[in-house]
Amino acid sequence: MDREPFIRATEIWVPAADGRSIDLQSGVYGQMDYFAAVSRGMRFELGEGLPGKVWEQGRPIILRDLCNSYFVRKEAAMTEGLSCAVAMPSYDAGRLRSVTVLFCGDDRFRLGALELWTLRSGEDELSLVDGYFGHAHEFESETRDTRFASGEGVPGRAWRTGRPDVLASLGSDGRFLRHEAADQVGFDRAVGVPCPSRKGVPFVLTLVSSCVSPVAGRIEYWVLDEGVGGFRLVSGYCEACEDLLTSHADTVIAFDVGLFGRACRKRIPLIDEDLATDTESRVARSAVAAGLKSMVVQPLNAGDGFDAVLVWYF
Structure with a gap:
């Protein structure tokens, strides 16, 4: 995709095993090497930073101005031209499973x-x-x-x-x-x-x-069809492919193979930073052909368990 996406970075944060912090598990940063380097290995206590605030308050939070807020990495954000962020928690039986943070901006060019x-x-x-x-x-x-x-x-x-x-x-x-x-x-x-x-x-x-x-370059919403034992595409669009739904009309992604099923089983979002290496996945090959490099798989829980995924491609 030639145009720069509005979402410029995505991070997945998960609670530590000892429950004392929430830790950065993975992220997609595009060409923002400095922000990535500052972020790698970070962890926050309850109420600290944006992930820690979501953990403490138990709800999604949007920050319209990263540089004039409690955002901890504001200097790095300002250097990379990041304007805002939104953080979304995921729960399972009342227990926090993850926090997904989407970074956007800046509005001079986007x-x-x-x-x-x-x-x-x-x-x-x-x-x-x-x-x-x-x-x-x-x-x-x-x-x-x-x-x-x-x-x-x-x-x-x-x-x-x-x-x-x-x-x-x-x-x-x-x-x-x-x-x-x-x-x-x-x-x-x-x-x-x-x-x-x-x-x-x-x-x-x-x-x-x-x-x-x-x-994003492509967005897909897949739901588990228990009759066929895999995920089917329900909706979505691609900036480089006008016929996404038709091209995936007969595609079934097995639950026990690949990132979709693994994200639902682990109950946390997962990231593939290099789709070109996943040569056996039809969705990965399709995305690479459209000029996309990475994807974020967000498992969804509608009350009966994690049985669907929302997928962002960049």
Whole structure:
């Protein structure tokens, strides 16, 4: 993919075996070698840094300004031009399994939006917790005045189903309610991701992509089909391949082979930093042919166990 993605780095943090810290397990940093070098081997105690804050508060957190916050690596972030981050926890039976951190920016050269929605006490519609919109000021203004009922819009559908809602096009069909404002600024795709919290309060992360800087090179949502013993592609899109769903229509990814099943069995996100070495995987070969180098596999738990994955390719 020739265009730089809006998500510039992804990290997976997991609690240490002794429960005293949350440690960096893996990360994808693109060409940001300095930020990668600073980050490798880091660990945080409860309440320390962004991963530690998510661990302590038990909910997703968005930081709109890394350099003017409690973010520990702010100097490295400023050097690499990172503007913001969002961190999402994953739980299993009330136990924290992981924290996924997505880094985005900077808005001088990239255009995109991060939105974190929640259901506040006593209300029946999702409202915005916070968001990062770069220089898309009119879109931000409309978003901050918007609420979503269950099943309404991208956040509402992700909330109702407990599953990702992937929109490959923000057309005028009513599925993206702010399509006029999105069209004016150049936004063209959206993904809604339900985010668990320790107390069961619903949160939804929405990522809005632009033709200038796509959220990722490819996004796929796969669900385990127990009838065939593997994962089938439900939705997704690729910036370099217009016919992704058709090309994978007959593809079944075995549960007991590869990163999809391993992420679900381990119940933590996993990263493949070099897809070119996975020559036996059909999805890896397809991604490499589209000019993609790495993928992040996020296992999803809809209440009956981890039986689906959301996959980001860069």
